Amino acid sequence: GAVVSQHPSRVICKSGTSVKIECRSLDFQATTMFWYRQFPKQSLMLMATSNEGSKATYEQGVEKDKFLINHASLTLSTLTVTSAHPEDSSFYICSARQNNSPLHFGNGTRLTVT
Amino acid sequence: GQQLNQSPQSMFIQEGEDVSMNCTSSSIFNTWLWYKQEPGEGPVLLIALYKAGELTSNGRLTAQFGITRKDSFLNISASIPSDVGIYFCAGGIMKTSYDKVIFGPGTSLSVIP
Numbered sequence: 001g002a003v004v005s006q007h008p009s010r011v012i013c014k015s016g017t018s019v020k021i022e023c024r025s026l027d028f029q030a031t032t033m034f035w036y037r038q039f040p041k042q043s044l045m046l047m048a049t050s051n052e053g054s055k056a057t058y059e060q061g062v063e064k065d066k067f068l069i070n071h072a073s074l075t076l077s078t079l080t081v082t083s084a085h086p087e088d089s090s091f092y093i094c095s096a097r098q099n100n101s102p103l104h105f106g107n108g109t110r111l112t113v114t
Numbered sequence: 115g116q117q118l119n120q121s122p123q124s125m126f127i128q129e130g131e132d133v134s135m136n137c138t139s140s141s142i143f144n145t146w147l148w149y150k151q152e153p154g155e156g157p158v159l160l161i162a163l164y165k166a167g168e169l170t171s172n173g174r175l176t177a178q179f180g181i182t183r184k185d186s187f188l189n190i191s192a193s194i195p196s197d198v199g200i201y202f203c204a205g206g207i208m209k210t211s212y213d214k215v216i217f218g219p220g221t222s223l224s225v226i227p
Contacts, residue, residue, distance in 0.1 A: 004156075006156070031211040031212075032211040032212045034214065042219075043202065043217045043218065043219045043220055044157070044202070044217045045217075046214055046216075049212050049214055051211075051212055057212075093156045093157070095156075097211050098211070099211050100208055100209075100210070100211060102145075102147050102159055102162040103147065103159070103204070103215065104159060105149075105156035105157045105158070105159075106156050107155050107156045108154070108155060108156045110154070
């Protein structure tokens with residue numbers, strides 16, 4: 001149980017374009033989803049927290065207009081990196097939680113901006 | 115802000131040896147989580163702890179929620195090559211579904227066959 005699917009697993013895009021990453025909870029309803037970013041050899045840094053049907057809460061230093069988060073249903077959240085630049089290249093990981101259960105993570109999306 | 119310290123930063127051990135790593139916080143937590151991450155993948159939950167003093171096992175893995183509520187330990191017995199990866203602790207005060215946890219910097223484990 002508690003499977004989180006993230007798509008795509010890998011994406012390469014040109015600078016200035018936008019990229020959408022999907023996160024789905026497959027066998028449970030995720031009351032809350034979290035988006036993390038991880039740079040090589042570093043820990044996970046929380047970007048934002050989203051609850052279904054409400055606006056995401058962004059961590060300090062994370063641009064909400066650049067990283068658009070939509071949590072349209074209890075099983076789907078999307079992260080759109082708008083006008084991507086090479087410095088946005090990173091490993092983006094979503095996680096989902098049902099009520100107070102532990103976080104379960106997707107397999108991550110490796111974004112490379114050329 | 116809150117920070118987690120995790121030690122050791124890295125470990126190189128012989129197959130069959132036991133492993134011990136720990137995580138400390140500057141704040142009291144009510145939840146400690148241990149994850150393992152392999153290259154190119156997301157973290158996988160190993161053990162979740164919710165009560166001070168709690169000791170929980172998952173196969174060869176055992177984790178404990180420290181009495182002070184500011185630390186947690188993870189032990190791996192009789193290590194095998196597939197134990198290789200980065201182990202992250204995460205902790206926080208979780209009362210509602212949107213309460214967040216913070217992650218430690220990770221312990222990189224290498225097992226020499």
